[in-house]
Amino acid sequence: MIGLGAVAYFTYHTVEGNRGVLAYFRLQAEILDAEMHLSKVASERAEMEHRVQLLRPDHLDPDMLEERARIMLNMGREGEVVVFDKRR
Numbered sequence: 609m610i611g612l613g614a615v616a617y618f619t620y621h622t623v624e625g626n627r628g629v630l631a632y633f634r635l636q637a638e639i640l641d642a643e644m645h646l647s648k649v650a651s652e653r654a655e656m657e658h659r660v661q662l663l664r665p666d667h668l669d670p671d672m673l674e675e676r677a678r679i680m681l682n683m684g685r686e687g688e689v690v691v692f693d694k695r696r
Contacts (some may be wrong), residue, residue, distance in 0.1 A: 623629050662669040663676065684690050 620672065621628060659672065661667065663674040678684055
């Protein structure tokens with residue numbers, strides 16, 4: 609009876625404990641979520657770095673400069689229609 613109780617105790621904690629099977633699956637799900645978030649943030653960072661690269665003095669893109677100037681000055685040419693992209 610004591611042996612059966614010990615087996616039941618260890619079996620329960622193998623499944624339900626802090627380092628049990630269910631905790632393992634929960635941690636794997638958290639790791640997957642974190643990796644997906646990392647991938648999203650890394651792609652956003654790469655896009656931002658590319659946009660910054662276009663504004664560097666040694667490689668200045670005239671279109672990017674004009675876009676930033678229009679945003680900062682809140683101005684446009686006469687007869688233009690401005691459509692803002694809220695993702696940026």
